[in-house]
Amino acid sequence: MSLPRPPLPRRAWLQGAGASLGALWLSGCDRIAEDPNVVKALSSAEVLNRRVQRLLGRGALAREFTRADITAAFKANGTVNPPDADYQAMAANNFVDWKLIVDGLVERPLALSLDQIKALPARTQITRHDCVEGWSCIGEWTGARFGALMDLAGLRPQARHIVLYCADTLGGRKYYETLDVVDVQHPQTILAYAMNGSPLTVAHGAPLRLRAERYLGYKQAKYVMRLEAVDRFDHIAGGQGGFWEDQGYDRYGGI
């Protein structure tokens, strides 16, 4: 597995940044970003991007698209079929036995069925997924609002991050991610169970995956099994807050 530097985050930060700043950058950016060699040379733009996002605030919305923009064959990446026996058993049974565990620093630990998650306030959004490998696809995602789900559990004041534990083992390690609690309430942060109007497929993370649209692809955890509210994550796995973060990727991963 190669470990490229996360490339130039190349879209949403200019949403709302004001046309002047945005247009200046947008001109050649999308094309440039497709070339991995150029991407390496542009890494300082990542720092710039982070400053701009800080300026705009993390609450700014990622760009949304129309149905006409949807990529016909959305690439599946990383794990596309978890090898783990417990996952395979649940998938064979159409996930009827699956439950999302919500625990840690919450008032009310939960174990939610897919139907219970589908009953939560939902959102549908057509957004662009940007992978650090240098490809992007546009898809429509429908899911429960992460904020509504955490409100159900009741985050304790000490909670600073949410750890997302995934079902899949990749390269001998379990995939996981972390999200800061401030990002949980972002309107485009959802736990998606449908893609392009159909139930999520195994390749794209069935039965439930994260969509946090201000973040790069590797943050979009698939096969989410458990959410744990924590005040720190340095004791979890490699201690850097995510599977790829433990390999040196930026934990922030914002776009």
Ligand SMILES: Nc1nc2c(c(=O)[nH]1)N[C@H]1C(S)=C(S)[C@@H](COP(=O)(O)O)O[C@H]1N2
């Ligand atoms: N559980 C899990 N989540 C994951 C991955 C993975 O391998 N396992 N890969 C990540 C990466 S690098 C990308 S680009 C996206 C790919 O999502 P997709 O398969 O729906 O395109 O999922 C992310 N989430």
Ligand SMILES: [Mo]
């Ligand atoms: Mo990715």
